[in-house]
Amino acid sequence: MGHRRYSAPRRGSLAFRPLGRAKSPVARTRFWPKVDGPPRLLGFSAYKAGMTHAYLVETNEFSVLKGKEIFTPVTVLDAPPVLVLGVRAYGDGGNGLTCLGEAWTGSLPDEVKGRIKGAKAGDLEKLRKVAQGAAEVRAVVSTLPARSGNPRKKPEVFEIGIGGGTPKERLEYGIQILGKEIDASKVFKPGEYVDVFSVSKGKGYAGVIKRRGAKIRDRKSNKPRRGIATLGAWNPSAVTYTTPRGGQLGYWQRAERNKLIVAIGNDPSKVNAPGGFIRYGLVPGNYVLLKGSVPGPSKRLVKLRVSARKRVKEPVPPSVVEVALASPQGG
Numbered sequence: 001m002g003h004r005r006y007s008a009p010r011r012g013s014l015a016f017r018p019l020g021r022a023k024s025p026v027a028r029t030r031f032w033p034k035v036d037g038p039p040r041l042l043g044f045s046a047y048k049a050g051m052t053h054a055y056l057v058e059t060n061e062f063s064v065l066k067g068k069e070i071f072t073p074v075t076v077l078d079a080p081p082v083l084v085l086g087v088r089a090y091g092d093g094g095n096g097l098t099c100l101g102e103a104w105t106g107s108l109p110d111e112v113k114g115r116i117k118g119a120k121a122g123d124l125e126k127l128r129k130v131a132q133g134a135a136e137v138r139a140v141v142s143t144l145p146a147r148s149g150n151p152r153k154k155p156e157v158f159e160i161g162i163g164g165g166t167p168k169e170r171l172e173y174g175i176q177i178l179g180k181e182i183d184a185s186k187v188f189k190p191g192e193y194v195d196v197f198s199v200s201k202g203k204g205y206a207g208v209i210k211r212r213g214a215k216i217r218d219r220k221s222n223k224p225r226r227g228i229a230t231l232g233a234w235n236p237s238a239v240t241y242t243t244p245r246g247g248q249l250g251y252w253q254r255a256e257r258n259k260l261i262v263a264i265g266n267d268p269s270k271v272n273a274p275g276g277f278i279r280y281g282l283v284p285g286n287y288v289l290l291k292g293s294v295p296g297p298s299k300r301l302v303k304l305r306v307s308a309r310k311r312v313k314e315p316v317p318p319s320v321v322e323v324a325l326a327s328p329q330g331g
Contacts (some may be wrong), residue, residue: 021248026158033307035306041161042160044188046079046304047077048075048297050277051075052273053071054074055321056318057070073293074289075290078280081181082142083180084140085119085142086122087140087174089101090137090138097136101127101130102122112157131168137171139162184264185286188288189261194304195257198301199300200254203251205247205248206247206249208227211245211249214228257310260292261288263320289323
């Protein structure tokens, strides 16, 4: 700040404060949008395998390249099915959501039993009576990392919202899929837009120059050069939270909106590069191709959710001309 006595440009966005480490490598989804149509799951999960590029036919009617082949980077997600362990009904009394009732499948996998305590096969009829005025219905799901190329052994357990229809129809749908495996193709369609939630790459401690983009001070200025000139005014006699400082860089939860699903398939030979992806390996089964990049390193769990801002009534699958398999990138 130095010679600028009265004001200085803000460094970085306050929307991401505080820049502290995420509590868990599994990102949280705090909101499930409302959708029309029959009941359906509003989200899914996958493991980030890596990135490559593809040639697509541009379908944007406002683009000057409409109808022509375009080069675009794509992210390959390893998307094994998720197992529905339970269903919960939540009521809203004005002070937040409260669980009205829940029901669990009678046969929990051995690797999940140790993570869920007190999970018993609930009385479905009792749940139907309690959940008459439910505000939200959610499914408790578990990932199946053994079906993926990720060497992780412990499955992740989290909730996915159920949308569409009336609360009673959503609850019946949750009971219908209880104990079953759900594939990505039953949740999303190519051409649909999704929001992506993940935890970015962790890079440890970084100074204020790299972390906040502050300017390196002149050579003849007082030391330090790789620091800000002042921590603030005399009064108040404290360092405000808006002052750029050094600290943790990366390993932050991030959400990116409106990612286009390029393709969903179960033939990994269409996306696997010779030798597999760097720091991941081969995708053994189901996969999802997203246009662009997503936060996080390889093997990081990525959550997909129905887009809260951009909806397509009838998704049109993009015309994929070619997916590069010769030179994969780590992502």
